[in-house]
Amino acid sequence: MAISDQGMKLGLWALNRFAGLGVLDRVGAREPAERLLHRASRDGTRTAARASRTFTAAAKLAQPSRLPAARSSGLFDLTPTDEQEMLVESFRSFAAERLRPAATEADAHSTPPAELMAQSSELGIAMLGVPEQLGGVFEERSATTSVLIAETLAHGDMGLAVAALAPAAVSTAISLWGDAEQQARYLPAFVGEEVPAAALALLEPRPLFDPMRLETRARRLEGGGFALDGLKALVPRAADAELFVVAAHVEGEGPALFVVESGTEGVLIAPEPAMGLRAAATGRLTLEDVQLPAEALLAGGAREAYAECVQRARLAWCAVAVGTARAVLDYVVPYVNERVAFGEPISNRQAVAFAVSNIGIELEGMRLTTLRAATRADQEKDFANATAVARQLCSEKGMAIGSDGVGLLGGHGFVTEYPVERWYRDLRAAGLMEGALLV
Amino acid sequence: MINLEVPRKFRPLISQAHQVAAEVFRPNSRKYDRAEHTYPKELDMLAAAIDGLSEGGGTGGAGAAGVRRSENGASSGDEGTRNGSNMATCLSIMELCWGDVGLLLSMPRQGLGNSAIASVADDDQRERFAGRWAAMAITEPEAGSDSAAIRTTAVLDGDEYVLNGEKIYVTSGERADLVVVWASLDPSQGRAAIKSFVVERSNPGLKLARLNHKLGIRSSDTADFTLEDCRVPKEDLLGDPEISTGGGFAGAMQTFDNTRPLVAAMAVGLTRACLEETKRLLSEAGVEFDPEAPLTVQPAAAAEYLSMEAEYEAARLLTLKAAWMADNSKPNSLYASMAKAKAGRTCVDVALRCVRICGAVGYSETELLEKWARDAKILDIFEGTQQIQLLIVARQLLGKSSAELR
Numbered sequence: 001m002a003i004s005d006q007g008m009k010l011g012l013w014a015l016n017r018f019a020g021l022g023v024l025d026r027v028g029a030r031e032p033a034e035r036l037l038h039r040a041s042r043d044g045t046r047t048a049a050r051a052s053r054t055f056t057a058a059a060k061l062a063q064p065s066r067l068p069a070a071r072s073s074g075l076f077d078l079t080p081t082d083e084q085e086m087l088v089e090s091f092r093s094f095a096a097e098r099l100r101p102a103a104t105e106a107d108a109h110s111t112p113p114a115e116l117m118a119q120s121s122e123l124g125i126a127m128l129g130v131p132e133q134l135g136g137v138f139e140e141r142s143a144t145t146s147v148l149i150a151e152t153l154a155h156g157d158m159g160l161a162v163a164a165l166a167p168a169a170v171s172t173a174i175s176l177w178g179d180a181e182q183q184a185r186y187l188p189a190f191v192g193e194e195v196p197a198a199a200l201a202l203l204e205p206r207p208l209f210d211p212m213r214l215e216t217r218a219r220r221l222e223g224g225g226f227a228l229d230g231l232k233a234l235v236p237r238a239a240d241a242e243l244f245v246v247a248a249h250v251e252g253e254g255p256a257l258f259v260v261e262s263g264t265e266g267v268l269i270a271p272e273p274a275m276g277l278r279a280a281a282t283g284r285l286t287l288e289d290v291q292l293p294a295e296a297l298l299a300g301g302a303r304e305a306y307a308e309c310v311q312r313a314r315l316a317w318c319a320v321a322v323g324t325a326r327a328v329l330d331y332v333v334p335y336v337n338e339r340v341a342f343g344e345p346i347s348n349r350q351a352v353a354f355a356v357s358n359i360g361i362e363l364e365g366m367r368l369t370t371l372r373a374a375t376r377a378d379q380e381k382d383f384a385n386a387t388a389v390a391r392q393l394c395s396e397k398g399m400a401i402g403s404d405g406v407g408l409l410g411g412h413g414f415v416t417e418y419p420v421e422r423w424y425r426d427l428r429a430a431g432l433m434e435g436a437l438l439v
Numbered sequence: 440m441i442n443l444e445v446p447r448k449f450r451p452l453i454s455q456a457h458q459v460a461a462e463v464f465r466p467n468s469r470k471y472d473r474a475e476h477t478y479p480k481e482l483d484m485l486a487a488a489i490d491g492l493s494e495g496g497g498t499g500g501a502g503a504a505g506v507r508r509s510e511n512g513a514s515s516g517d518e519g520t521r522n523g524s525n526m527a528t529c530l531s532i533m534e535l536c537w538g539d540v541g542l543l544l545s546m547p548r549q550g551l552g553n554s555a556i557a558s559v560a561d562d563d564q565r566e567r568f569a570g571r572w573a574a575m576a577i578t579e580p581e582a583g584s585d586s587a588a589i590r591t592t593a594v595l596d597g598d599e600y601v602l603n604g605e606k607i608y609v610t611s612g613e614r615a616d617l618v619v620v621w622a623s624l625d626p627s628q629g630r631a632a633i634k635s636f637v638v639e640r641s642n643p644g645l646k647l648a649r650l651n652h653k654l655g656i657r658s659s660d661t662a663d664f665t666l667e668d669c670r671v672p673k674e675d676l677l678g679d680p681e682i683s684t685g686g687g688f689a690g691a692m693q694t695f696d697n698t699r700p701l702v703a704a705m706a707v708g709l710t711r712a713c714l715e716e717t718k719r720l721l722s723e724a725g726v727e728f729d730p731e732a733p734l735t736v737q738p739a740a741a742a743e744y745l746s747m748e749a750e751y752e753a754a755r756l757l758t759l760k761a762a763w764m765a766d767n768s769k770p771n772s773l774y775a776s777m778a779k780a781k782a783g784r785t786c787v788d789v790a791l792r793c794v795r796i797c798g799a800v801g802y803s804e805t806e807l808l809e810k811w812a813r814d815a816k817i818l819d820i821f822e823g824t825q826q827i828q829l830l831i832v833a834r835q836l837l838g839k840s841s842a843e844l845r
Contacts, residue, residue, distance in 0.1 A: 072442040076763050077520040081440050144441050208738045269827060307731060329836075337837055345843075353833035353844050360836050361777045364760075365753025372443035379444075388730040394747035425751075 054272025065131035067141030095156025103157035106279035112163035120164035129172035135191030147439035154323030159279030170198035177299035201232035204434025276425030316437030321430035395431025402427035460538025471658030536708030541658035612662025644669025655813030706782035780828035783819035
């Protein structure tokens, strides 16, 4: 089957899937669904037919370049560095003035506005982890800084933050685990003017998914290289992505990361809209006998590198959950103070006020445990347990905060005129997503 | 630069406190749980050692000396940040309460009254009361959380105040040398008229009514008193003797901003004891823990353990944050209450879950889990109940007065 036919097949697959659903009419979603379908068929065709840009090695370094880890004085301290403060400040206004106002529409259209994605590239989001010699701007690599930025962006909107941060996951993965050749080939694009959409694809579509037990398989080919087969779920901006880092189990060896250019034959993309993160235009990636050169393998297939990738991705999801949960808190405080029932603001009642207290308390726990795991990563200490702790809190408390946010607004919380129902949908993602983001 | 690890410099302090907890507290835990109201003699020799600890590490006792705010301002950046006596005290309390909360509360010269004296006494008073064990008497039969509603009166008569009223639930009330009594100079004037008085335990007007039998922390004595024409020298009033709106009561309540992180630290220590013991028992039973695997693919007991560990970490880091803020002269009333609320409820929740998970071993007196589950509950009650902490947090987050949000 020609590649373009496969693209068409995907469009039709999506059509069959959605068009027959009467529920679309009942909830008034027919028009958005049709828009989505239009996109699906368009993107389905395009992804399969058009190759990504040609990634060619620029000036190759003799050694792969890595940013040094940041050094701490060893004192307990919650004060960000001046550089972190400055970055957070600039991203805060971007989140408040650009992301938040665009969030409702991006959610409804399941598309991040191209202009916003371009602006986020201009802000340098995609080059956070890129070494200075390859065009990056930071002297130190810092998971903590990435956490602070992800948190700040997600305060604007989680879906758009995920869309904006998705390419950074790929550039960070190649910075951390790429060899000199891989770095020289791919990283310059992420510090250039037109940053490619790109995504880190780990998650697979099944219950009880464990990233250490992948079903996506990588077969070693005779004469070198690999052939990949499998499914990847909820990949942000999958349809637009020019480059993927894909996790697959190398047969007889173990899980590993591969750089996959989207134009490679056998890479198929279908839209996979979900409960939330709709602005991130999530898609499902199908890999059918995708043949890759030996150089596509990152970190030589080292298990430690892959395990570290899993942890760093989880931390990034914690960071966006913290930002979103804070958005909930910042939204409900004025709401419950202004909303009057029984002759006084509802916040004069303990049942309401204590719910707000608990949002504040649990949010602080989410944030501190996330920061601790990130700082441990920066200090090159083991951070698997600290990450598991943060993930558990961000999953459970984050969701509870999303749920209480809707509850505190009552009926208003349930309609899309207010943002809290979107945060409710988005926050559910934090406990189940794997990959996609990296700090 | 952001760092949430405990600094290296506190390791000797933590290690000393741990030795005390492991070698003195734990072996005596069950004995004094059973022998309620018996004074733990073992603590006398320890008290001297703890005093030494306090002097050594900036402080490190049970908090009596370590709650004064640091006077150095802090700027941003590593040079500015301080890890001082508040953090040291929290860390040492965490270790000691990993050993036994009741025995920590029984430590001579480490009472809440000592905290009040250290926090609000003038130089002369601090000198006169140095080295003496002071309990704190606030609660009355009709006034618990609402400490502005206390009815004990203090009337100036010549050079002495005359105190009359009833006080209950005074920790270490029988054993202490001094009792810091809260009383009102004029009940019609509400909180502005409430003052605290240092009363000698031997004062004939301070009569021990009874010792309470309790759910937990049985090694710590909890006394009820009646004050009958109890005459106290007027120079033993702590703070400003004038009735003034704002000043006096707020000052007294400020003691709590400083001591709440310490109670949170007690809860954190007890929680860790429960978790470690449960992990040990579960490991013996063959449960494996894998921090890398999603909870959904782990055995239920391992998944529950990890979720408890997460709550513990949140409580621990909130407590350290509150202490760090105090050390750096940042207003920490909000975070002190957040820490107390989170740590208090977490220790009860975790302790009770650990008992259930461990079954008969958890519930039986053969191990200490059941005792810790009984001890835990007080930590969510004294120094401000869970509900009081939530009120304080809510008022701050919502910008409300105590008149608006009652």
